[in-house]
Amino acid sequence: MLLCGLSVLAMLVLIVYELVLRSGPSWHAFGFRFFAGRDWDPVNEQFGALPFVYGTLVSSLLALIIAVPLSVGVAVFTTEMCPKALRGPLSFFVELLAAIPSVVYGLWAIFVLVPLLSGYIQPFLAKTLGWTGLFVGPPYGISMLAAGIILAIMIIPIISSITREVLMVVPQHQREAALALGATRWEMIRVGVLRNARAGIMGGIILGLGRALGETMAVTMVIGNRPEIAKSLFAPGYTMASVLANEFSEATGNLNLAALVEIGLALFLVTIVVNALARLLVWTVTRGQPSRANA
Amino acid sequence: MPETGKSTALHTVPPIALRRRITDHVMTGVAVLTVILVLVPLFAIFAYLVYRGVGSINWAFLTQTPRPVGEAGGGMANAIVGSVFILALASVLGVPLGVGAGIYLAEYGRNRFGDAIRFTADVLNGVPSIVIGIVAYSIVVLYQKHFSALAGGVALAIMMIPTITRTTEEMLLLVPQALREAAYGLGIPRWRTTLSITLRTATSGVLTGIMLAFARVAGETAPLLFTAFGNQFWNLRADQPTAALPLQIFNYAISPYDEWHRQAWAGALVLIILIVTAVAAVRYAVRRGTFGAA
Numbered sequence: 257m258l259l260c261g262l263s264v265l266a267m268l269v270l271i272v273y274e275l276v277l278r279s280g281p282s283w284h285a286f287g288f289r290f291f292a293g294r295d296w297d298p299v300n301e302q303f304g305a306l307p308f309v310y311g312t313l314v315s316s317l318l319a320l321i322i323a324v325p326l327s328v329g330v331a332v333f334t335t336e337m338c339p340k341a342l343r344g345p346l347s348f349f350v351e352l353l354a355a356i357p358s359v360v361y362g363l364w365a366i367f368v369l370v371p372l373l374s375g376y377i378q379p380f381l382a383k384t385l386g387w388t389g390l391f392v393g394p395p396y397g398i399s400m401l402a403a404g405i406i407l408a409i410m411i412i413p414i415i416s417s418i419t420r421e422v423l424m425v426v427p428q429h430q431r432e433a434a435l436a437l438g439a440t441r442w443e444m445i446r447v448g449v450l451r452n453a454r455a456g457i458m459g460g461i462i463l464g465l466g467r468a469l470g471e472t473m474a475v476t477m478v479i480g481n482r483p484e485i486a487k488s489l490f491a492p493g494y495t496m497a498s499v500l501a502n503e504f505s506e507a508t509g510n511l512n513l514a515a516l517v518e519i520g521l522a523l524f525l526v527t528i529v530v531n532a533l534a535r536l537l538v539w540t541v542t543r544g545q546p547s548r549a550n551a
Numbered sequence: 552m553p554e555t556g557k558s559t560a561l562h563t564v565p566p567i568a569l570r571r572r573i574t575d576h577v578m579t580g581v582a583v584l585t586v587i588l589v590l591v592p593l594f595a596i597f598a599y600l601v602y603r604g605v606g607s608i609n610w611a612f613l614t615q616t617p618r619p620v621g622e623a624g625g626g627m628a629n630a631i632v633g634s635v636f637i638l639a640l641a642s643v644l645g646v647p648l649g650v651g652a653g654i655y656l657a658e659y660g661r662n663r664f665g666d667a668i669r670f671t672a673d674v675l676n677g678v679p680s681i682v683i684g685i686v687a688y689s690i691v692v693l694y695q696k697h698f699s700a701l702a703g704g705v706a707l708a709i710m711m712i713p714t715i716t717r718t719t720e721e722m723l724l725l726v727p728q729a730l731r732e733a734a735y736g737l738g739i740p741r742w743r744t745t746l747s748i749t750l751r752t753a754t755s756g757v758l759t760g761i762m763l764a765f766a767r768v769a770g771e772t773a774p775l776l777f778t779a780f781g782n783q784f785w786n787l788r789a790d791q792p793t794a795a796l797p798l799q800i801f802n803y804a805i806s807p808y809d810e811w812h813r814q815a816w817a818g819a820l821v822l823i824i825l826i827v828t829a830v831a832a833v834r835y836a837v838r839r840g841t842f843g844a845a
Contacts (some may be wrong), residue, residue, distance in 0.1 A: 260649075260652040268674070270690070271686050275685065325585065356596065359797045360770070469679070477804060504688070516685075520682050528678070532670075534677075
């Protein structure tokens with residue numbers, strides 16, 4: 257049994273070891289320049305990962321901007337507002353979203369979301385918000401925006417189920433106290449519930465971010481896969497995970513492979529940090545210890 | 552804190568300001584709106600999936616291998632079987648290790664070292680699946696010199712283990728201490744107690760965890776891209792490239808052919824049916840409380 261337990265640790269060590277070992281050549285050739293370079297040219301063996309890092313960050317942030325208000329709203333509704341009978345089915349449906357495989361999201365995005373974007377949503381955004389510079393360019397549908405939206409749909413179940421858990425451990429007397437002081441229901445939620453659950457909700461959001469950063473298939477299918485940095489969200493982009501998906505099995509030469517593995521290593525390290533942070537936040541809340549953030 | 556309250560006499564209820572009452576209603580409305588906005592894509596996806604999928608599934612789809620572009624017909628039979636094959640490999644590798652690690656954590660891991668493993672498992676759960684694919688590629692494919700079903704199985708097993716570990720632990724911890732003590736009292740050694748009493752009692756819970764892990768990896772595509780790789784033909788050898796349903800869906804979805812799009816939808820429907828059945832079965836089993844009361 258100890259052996260099995262050790263195997264969990266061994267897996268982590270193995271992952272780190274393999275990634276570090278295989279990315280060695282690229283590390284030696286480029287050093288830190290790797291993450292500052294904009295050229296991705298397998299033919300001339302020039303590799304810079306900046307466009308991928310940029311794409312990953314922007315698509316994930318976009319997803320968070322869309323998903324956070326929605327997931328917190330759903331969690332608040334299911335724990336504080338909705339009739340008991342609705343609670344079970346509602347959380348079941350939201351969790352069903354988590355059971356849909358990434359590739360099916362991608363399929364749906366290609367054939368439903370992308371036409372919808374290029375036909376209606378993008379022209380609308382360009383007309384109303386075009387002056388920001390974020391929504392300009394030809395409305396092809398395939399874009400950073402599409403990736404952000406599909407990512408948002410995919411991380412909503414994670415954020416909302418963790419938020420729900422955290423809201424449920426907020427002591428009942430907090431709610432009763434707020435109501436007794438004459439608060440309306442929304443004031444009770446804001447002062448008595450949300451404020452107490454801040455740390456845990458933050459944990460859920462970070463966990464969702466972790467998922468968004470590493471999400472591969474659905475993003476690869478709609479982001480356009482062009483390694484360029486563009487300000488407009490209508491332009492195609494490329495993420496770290498999708499360059500791995502597209503190029504790893506056809507990498508030419510050692511350096512190309514090493515560069516790709518280095519992207520994988522970076523992705524791994526970032527998600528490890530993000531997840532560890534989130535776990536710590538969620539643990540401190542749901543383990544019953546009052547989190548220090550409570551004023 | 553709301554400004555009302557303190558000075559109010561007990562018998563007069565303070566009138567809630569109109570503005571506050573409106574805010575309350577507005578926020579309730581906003582919450583309902585978020586629920587609708589979240590559920591719309593869910594139903595849209597399912598509705599469209601069923602609409603496109605049902606029209607495309609037929610006997611040939613379930614029994615034939617892919618045809619070349621331009622020829623009508625053909626199916627994904629080899630991919631369905633391939634998926635089952637890879638998942639079986641993954642389960643054979645992942646389930647014993649995961650359950651074992653869970654037992655360790657629950658029965659022997661109430662200490663610092665156990666916490667470290669627990670934390671590692673949680674963190675591993677969040678590692679992007681594509682990174683797991685790279686690792687499986689470097690530990691299996693590079694030594695075998697070619698893509699294989701085994702590499703795919705290893706990748707999926709690495710993804711299953713953390714989930715199974717944590718759920719097994721949780722389920723074992725629900726088994727009452729008195730049961731263990733009764734076994735010790737009868738002079739049964741600790742390992743025997745764990746296997747025949749504790750694990751036995753928690754069987755349905757542990758199975759639930761395994762099913763959840765299974766459902767989670769069943770739809771994974773990213774780690775299979777450069778491990779199992781895909782195959783247009785039948786393959787049941789662990790050391791050869793193998794077709795898998797999610798891979799086939801991906802390849803067909805990004806192709807420019809209508810016929811292949813149609814089949815991608817059919818494949819997606821088959822995949823979803825498999826996964827949703829598993830998840831629903833799990834929920835049903837949990838609700839029946841087959842062991843919770845113990």
